Amino acid sequence: MSTLWRVADVVSGVPETETSRTIGLRVDGLMGNLAGQHIDIRLTADDGYTAVRSYSVATASMDEIIEITVDELANGEVSPYLVRDLAVGDQLEIRGPVGGWFVWRPTDTNPVQLIAGGSGIVPLMSMIRAHEASENPSPFRLLYSLKSPEAGFYREELLTLGQQSPKLTVDYVYTRSVPQGWPTAPKRLTAETLLANILPPDATPDTFICGQTIFVETVAEWLVESGYPAASIKTERFGGTGGTR
């Protein structure tokens, strides 16, 4: 059952960017995950103190091995340990994969618009991978908002898919620095830029938005104001500031 804590073996750890790492976890008897689900990770210190955090699954397979990508939050309790200290061969505990709402299923037929802010790409990557591995023909479009080109996760794979997949379009917006030769200067994401880079409302896309809370809130509001039905928008908030003021 998904509520039980299970032991996971750390089978890989590959830096994704300077501050993030993709971690492979093997769990006996695990049968993969739905695209978009997350797991909870529990760390226990040697005096019994525990901390639990959620991490989206990046992969989409029917496998005993799943991958997560963790971005280090300076001064965070759990993420610096997962990015810097955890080693292949270590064990930790996981619960899940859980969640039946922020998920994409290969039987879904609508076009899909994915909107990622920073590490919010993780569950959306799972959806892209599930979509590519399936026969599902509906068009997928990804808008990936990034501080800089170097901050992108899954760069090679997204570049290749963006060029070669007949059913995926990838667009980037950069908020602090842009790649060489990029046509526009870096700037804060605006509603105009957003709307110019996504499927229009009359394409009736299912939209998935993921990232820091403030990013998700802002983007979701813009979409609703621009005529996308609220019921077609699903959101996943990773935390951080926002919603308080």
Add this chain to the structure above:
Amino acid sequence: MGIISSGFHGKRQTGNPALPPGQYETASFPVLTAGPAPYVATADWEFFIRTEAGERHAWSWDAFMALPQVDIRTDIHCVTSWSKLGTSWRGVSLDTLFEDVETTSDYTTAHSYGGYTTNVPLQDLRDGQAWVAWEFDGEPLERAHGGPARLLVPHLYFWKSAKWINGIELTQDDLPGFWESNGYHIHGDPWREERYS
């Protein structure tokens, strides 16, 4: 017994008896919703209770504000592991709202503007355990947090405290609501860690 991560030390703030198992304290007030927040003007707002016999009790915003208002100071616990201690709210007790309601039902479904639903046993709503709240920290409840008014059932995980509350329907059976149909626990008691189904 857990697996020990010898290099992990954590930033412990446990030992706080106000924190249920697996929760950590946050000073901010994160937002968790399935989608964007609906707009509801108080002029259009109403709160209803519908019984299994089809009897409907309803309050406009003004009628609701004319009911006895109480201040509530309570801890809140989100299933995503944060807890916020000592929050203050103002609203109407469900005991007040249920005063003239006759029912033999044991369960309820809370309905929100925007279509969200969550199920709560009636006994978790009565005897000073639940409110319809419209003020947070002395200010009108922000839309992102469920304004104009939300259900407040702080002894259960916070997804039970339905934002943008519209009404409560009494039901004979415990019918799973939105998150309860999507992998989360039917009841949601943080002290028993009833997180997932």
